[in-house]
Amino acid sequence: EQRQAGQGRRVANALAEGFNAPQTAAQTEAALTARRTADAATNYGAARGSAGAGDVTPAIARIDETLQPGATRLANPQSNIADDSIESVLRRARGMLTDGRSQVSRFDEAFRVKLELDNMIDWARPTAQRLLIPVRNALDDQLAAASRPYAGARDQFREQSREIGAVAEGRQASMRGRSEDTIPAFTAMQPGQQAAYRVGYVDPLIESAQTAAVGANKARPLTSDAFEAEARAMAPDADQMQRRIGREVAVADDGVPEARHRGIEEMETRYRRGPRRLGQAGRGEQVAVEHVG
Secondary structure, eight states, rough: HHHHHHHHHHHHHHHHHTTTTSSHHHHHHHHHHHHHHHHHHHHHHHHHOOOOOOHHHHHHHHHHHHHSSSOOOOTTTOOOOOOHHHHHHHHHHHHHHSSSSSBSSSHHHHHHHHHHHHHHHHHHHHHHHHHHHHHHHHHHHHHHHHHHHHHHHHHHHHHHHHHHHHHHHHHHHHHHOHHHHHHHHHHSSSSHHHHHHHHHHHHHHHHHHHHSSSOOOTTGGGGGGGHHHHHHHTTTHHHHHHHHHHHHHHHHOOOHHHHHHHHHHHHHHHHHHHOOOOGGOHHHHHHHHHHHO
């Protein structure tokens, strides 16, 4: 019982070390966001210093595709019909770019609008996000055309944003994904995204191990075929992690005495040092290796 009381901590440590995730998902997101902010301040500052005029017409056109696909309230100002939430968001974005007579033309002004669009996208509902993102991207492309260093700053910002987003993607995959989908999605990512994805993936598993009731087998949920496949694809130290989890399952489910548990650890060490030779092992050693898996 005393050993079982510490199982949650051991399982959590095995997961964190196996997935190379020393920080929580929240800590990782905060660190990645802080790095992106610092890099953006430096890179975009250099871009503004070598910028020409910006053309915001393509961004306005993307907004008008939704606001006025034929005739709208902009063309019919006598209408008193209130905007819905989507129109309201898009009209606000349009108002930052033009008043109907003149348009933003200075690079710094257009860049500030782009930052405000980034903020609106972060806080918008999914439907509004889908409409705002093309507007932001159209403005982004024009800023890149006006300043060559801006393109590099933008690309770095986007890559860092994908790394931040990968934390949430990993968390979602851990809780409700199928291995046929999660593994290809992970392998298609860049190394930085994969590292963030691992943290997000393992975070809810660690939380479950830490918060499960005393006496519950915290390692048992980690014995599924899906987790084993995903761990082998994602975790840098999957083999040792799986052996540690297997040992915890054996101790908890089979009631393995502490003395035999020490024997399993010794067999695991011997197993790592050399090839498996069951033909030369005694019966007790063979059983121990089978428990270790």
